[in-house]
Each structure stands twice: as C-alpha cells, then as structure tokens.
Amino acid sequence: MAVMPLWEATWAIWQRDVRSYWRRRVRIVAALARALLWLVVLGSGLRPLMAGTGMDYVHYILPGVLALTAAYSSLQAAVATMAERESGFLRVVVSAPVPRMVIVGGRALGGATEATLQGALVLLVAPVLGLRPGRAGVLGALGLLFLTGFALTVLGMVLAASLKRLEDFGVIANFVILPMYFLSGALYPIPPLPVWFKALVALNPLSYAVDALRGVLVGAYHFPLGLSLTVLALVSALMALWAVPLYSRE
Amino acid sequence: MIVADGLVKVYNGVRALDGVSFRVEAGELFGLLGRNGAGKTTAIEILCGLRKPDVGTARVGGLDVVRDPRAVRAICGVVHQVPSLDRWLTVYENLDFYCRIYGIPRSERQVRIREALALADLTGAAGRMVTALSGGMRRRLEIARALLHRPRVLFLDEPTIGLDPAARREIWAFIADLRRREGVTVLFSTHYLGEAEFCDRVLILERGRVLASGSPAELKAAAGVRTQVPPAPVTLEEAYLHLTQRAVH
Numbered sequence: 001m002a003v004m005p006l007w008e009a010t011w012a013i014w015q016r017d018v019r020s021y022w023r024r025r026v027r028i029v030a031a032l033a034r035a036l037l038w039l040v041v042l043g044s045g046l047r048p049l050m051a052g053t054g055m056d057y058v059h060y061i062l063p064g065v066l067a068l069t070a071a072y073s074s075l076q077a078a079v080a081t082m083a084e085r086e087s088g089f090l091r092v093v094v095s096a097p098v099p100r101m102v103i104v105g106g107r108a109l110g111g112a113t114e115a116t117l118q119g120a121l122v123l124l125v126a127p128v129l130g131l132r133p134g135r136a137g138v139l140g141a142l143g144l145l146f147l148t149g150f151a152l153t154v155l156g157m158v159l160a161a162s163l164k165r166l167e168d169f170g171v172i173a174n175f176v177i178l179p180m181y182f183l184s185g186a187l188y189p190i191p192p193l194p195v196w197f198k199a200l201v202a203l204n205p206l207s208y209a210v211d212a213l214r215g216v217l218v219g220a221y222h223f224p225l226g227l228s229l230t231v232l233a234l235v236s237a238l239m240a241l242w243a244v245p246l247y248s249r250e
Numbered sequence: 251m252i253v254a255d256g257l258v259k260v261y262n263g264v265r266a267l268d269g270v271s272f273r274v275e276a277g278e279l280f281g282l283l284g285r286n287g288a289g290k291t292t293a294i295e296i297l298c299g300l301r302k303p304d305v306g307t308a309r310v311g312g313l314d315v316v317r318d319p320r321a322v323r324a325i326c327g328v329v330h331q332v333p334s335l336d337r338w339l340t341v342y343e344n345l346d347f348y349c350r351i352y353g354i355p356r357s358e359r360q361v362r363i364r365e366a367l368a369l370a371d372l373t374g375a376a377g378r379m380v381t382a383l384s385g386g387m388r389r390r391l392e393i394a395r396a397l398l399h400r401p402r403v404l405f406l407d408e409p410t411i412g413l414d415p416a417a418r419r420e421i422w423a424f425i426a427d428l429r430r431r432e433g434v435t436v437l438f439s440t441h442y443l444g445e446a447e448f449c450d451r452v453l454i455l456e457r458g459r460v461l462a463s464g465s466p467a468e469l470k471a472a473a474g475v476r477t478q479v480p481p482a483p484v485t486l487e488e489a490y491l492h493l494t495q496r497a498v499h
C-alpha cells in the first residue's frame with residue numbers, strides 16, 4: 001500500500017477520535033472539574049505550608065495538574081482502543097488492509113490531541129488563579145502537552161493490551177497515574193528530597209513532562225529542557241515499537 | 251475462490267477448529283452451519299485474514315491468508331457476528347471512515363457512499379447517529395459498508411442475528427440482488443436453517459470438524475438414509491437435526 005493511504009487511514013482514525021471526544025462532552029467537563037479540584041483544594045489548602053517552593057503554591061502545582069490531566073485523557077483514549085477491539089470501530093480497522101502501525105499512530109495522535117485540548121481548558125483558568133503565562137509560554141505548554149499525551153497514550157496502549165479484563169483498567173490507571181504523579185515533582189520541589197526519592201523521580205517519565213511544563217510556564221527548571229524533550233520522545237518511540245505487535249491479532 | 255486445507259485452531263486447550271478442509275467456488279452462495287461453539291466464527295476470521303491458524307493453510311482469491319493477510323483483507327468484505335458500527339459517528343461518517351481505511355480515493359468516495367446508502371435503503375438517514383437506527387437498519391448498513399471497497403468475497407457471520415422475519419427476508423433479498431449485480435462469492439453462517447435452503451452448498455461444522463457438506467438436496471438425501479422411519483426429511487432443518495443427531499422423536 002502506498003504512503004498516501006497509510007497517512008489517510010491514520011488521519012481518519014485521528015479525526016474519528018477527536019470527533020467522538022467532542023461528542024462525549026460530559027467527560028471533558030468531568031476532567032476539568034477534577035483538575036480544578038486539585039488546584040483549588042490542594043493548592044489553596046497547602047499554600048501557607050509550602051512557602052519554600054519560592055513561588056505561589058498554586059502556580060507551583062499547575063504544571064503537575066496539567067500533566068495529570070493529560071495522563072487521564074491519554075489513558076482513557078488508550079483503554080478505548082482495547083474496548084473497541086472486540087466490537088466497534090477497531091474491529092473494522094483490523095479487518096482492513098492497513099498495517100497495525102496505523103492503529104497505534106492514529107490513536108496516539110488522537111490521545112495527544114485530547115490531552116492538549118483538555119490541558120488547554122485548564123490553562124484557560126490559569127489567569128483566574130493569578131498566573132498569566134506569556135504567549136510563548138502557552139504555546140510551549142500546548143506543545144509539551146501534545147508530546148506528553150502522545151507518550152502516555154502509547155504507554156497506556158501497551159498497558160491496556162496486557163490486561164485480560166478491561167474492567168480492571170480503572171483500578172490500574174489510578175495505580176499507575178497517581179504514583180507517577182506523586183513521584184514527579186508535581187507537588188513538591190525535588191532538590192530537598194532524599195536520594196532514593198530523587199532516583200525514582202529521575203526514572204519517571206512524567207517528571208520530565210511536569211518539569212518542562214513548569215519551565216515554560218513559570219521559568220523554573222530542574223532538568224534541562226532538551227533532556228525532558230528527549231526523554232518524552234524516546235518513551236513515545238520505544239512504547240510505540242512495543243505497542244504495534246500487541247495490536248496484531250495472533 | 252476459497253480453499254481451506256486442514257485448518258486447526260486451538261484456544262488454550264479448546265480445539266475450535268480441528269482439521270477443517272473445504273472449497274467454495276467463485277460466485278457460490280455458501281452456508282456454514284453448526285451449533286454454538288462449533289467453530290464458524292473462527293473459520294471465518296481465519297479466512298478473512300484476521301486470525302492465524304495453528305496448522306493448515308487457506309487461500310482466498312488465490313492469496314494465502316497466512317503469508318499475505320493484508321492482500322486477503324483487501325479483497326474480502328466482512329460482516330462480523332458482533333456489531334462493529336461506530337456509535338459515536340453518524341451513518342455517513344461510518345461509511346466515510348471505512349472508505350478511508352480501505353484506501354478508496356477521495357474522488358470515488360462520494361459516489362460509493364451514495365450507492366451504499368441507496369443499497370441499504372438509508373439515504374434519508376445519512377446524517378443520523380447509528381445509535382438512532384433500528385437493529386435491522388444497522389445490519390443493512392454493515393452489509394452495505396462491507397461492499398464499499400467492492401470485495402470479491404463477502405463473509406457474513408450470522409448476518410440476520412436478532413432480526414424479525416420481515417427484516418431477515420429483506421436482508422436476503424438484498425444479498426440475492428447483490429449477487430446478481432456484482433457476482434460476489436458469499437460465505438455466511440447462520441442458525442436459521444430456512445436461510446440455508448437457498449445456498450448452492452452448505453457445510454455443517456461440529457466441534458471443529460466437518461460433519462457433512464454438499465448441496466441442501468444432497469444433505470437431505472444423506473439424512474434420509476439415516477432415518478430409520480421414513481419419510482426422509484423434506485426441509486434442511488430436519489436434515490440438519492438428523493445429521494447432528496439432535497432430532498426430537
């Protein structure tokens with residue numbers, strides 16, 4: 001098959017994903033509410049205790065909440081793929097003469113787009129919390145959300161493919177997302193942490209997403225931006241290589 | 251058109267197919283019968299390049315389903331036993347999505363989608379969400395969709411499942427019309443024996459093995475020999491029950 005139809009098929013899956021995302025608006029609202037809950041409840045509640053971060057605590061956790069939002073949308077997109085494998089549109093795609101790569105690619109682009117849109121909604125609220133990132137900051141954050149969403153969707157597709165029962169995914173998702181979130185420097189600064197904790201943070205791909213987001217939004221970096229981008233790109237590539245064979249039927 | 255040779259498929263210890271061989275000639279209407287779990291769906295999924303057999307080979311349109319599954323998928327249309335319409339898309343969007351996944355050029359999509367809508371008698375419903383269609387309308391849409399890329403072989407896994415008699419009749423009229431116009435080879439599975447009466451040939455699967463095959467008339471004759479008490483069966487359903495030894499006396 002020529003290059004054109006491959007791209008056409010990927011684009012079709014992407015478009016279908018974004019359309020159905022938009023048609024499930026309740027989820028969009030629910031995800032926004034969850035993000036605001038973190039920001040307002042945790043942010044305002046811990047603000048007096050966390051003067052040591054060197055900035056307003058709500059501003060400190062905003063990048064982490066953005067990354068968390070991206071993580072939830074991505075994993076949701078990933079699990080939809082598994083659900084639709086036995087019925088629904090994925091069955092049509094696997095019966096079609098397209099390589100499996102297209103399924104992973106199209107879905108990952110869809111998940112990345114949804115993560116970006118969902119993050120953009122949270123960013124819209126930022127001025128209300130007193131944070132006004134410049135245009136460059138916003139554009140940078142959107143780009144990072146896309147890259148993060150892509151990496152996490154493929155990671156989620158690998159996870160979802162190895163689960164026997166999809167109902168378990170809700171539990172697994174929290175079991176994966178929340179530790180990644182807590183071990184990412186999303187909630188507290190990294191330098192004062194003990195060495196073992198620092199090591200876990202350094203091994204966690206979400207740390208690089210959070211750190212880069214914080215960098216572009218409020219100008220404070222722990223890791224060099226180049227390193228963070230490389231880590232996210234590498235995770236995407238490796239997970240994609242792993243995911244493709246999982247989505248072939250025996 | 252279809253040649254299956256010694257197909258074996260084992261799912262964690264269950265022999266879903268246990269050495270199945272048969273041929274379907276070009277243009278035939280071929281029925282696959284057998285009780286629940288006999289292996290019909292497994293056979294269909296192997297033949298349309300969706301699953302790999304553990305042992306055995308199969309060719310569809312001269313193409314090897316194991317070595318060249320993508321080429322096989324390109325010439326096959328499949329209507330799965332489980333519904334596979336996208337509930338988040340409209341009727342039109344479902345058809346358009348299919349066209350793009352099968353690499354139908356943009357210039358032809360409009361025409362083919364219009365034809366498919368007419369074929370499924372859903373022209374007026376193009377903009378509706380598929381969730382707003384009745385079961386019969388959905389099934390017709392799935393069959394029309396499977397024809398968008400002009401397949402040479404059409405696999406229908408229980409195409410009339412859950413439909414009322416009128417809707418079933420409509421679907422079969424639709425398939426007959428299609429065979430007349432496009433000359434496609436059709437292999438379908440069903441539990442409604444009445445539907446298999448009009449097949450050129452049928453094959454009965456039983457626990458993953460071929461129990462009997464031949465034209466409906468041949469099966470009736472074969473069952474007639476087994477019937478101790480005449481008269482011989484007059485319907486395929488009676489013949490089927492005799493052959494599978496489930497006749498109620």
Ligand SMILES: Nc1ncnc2c1ncn2[C@@H]1O[C@H](COP(=O)(O)OP(=O)(O)OP(=O)(O)O)[C@@H](O)[C@H]1O
Nearest residue numbers: 261264266284285286287288289290291292293331
């Ligand atoms: N994905 C699977 N994993 C494990 N076992 C399976 C799987 N699919 C089918 N089987 C088993 O293989 C056997 C044949 O199943 P198959 O779906 O091919 O039967 P069928 O003839 O289509 O039945 P039905 O009339 O109920 O649709 C059954 O025993 C079934 O339990």
Ligand SMILES: [Mg+2]
Nearest residue numbers: 290291331407
């Ligand atoms: Mg079946």
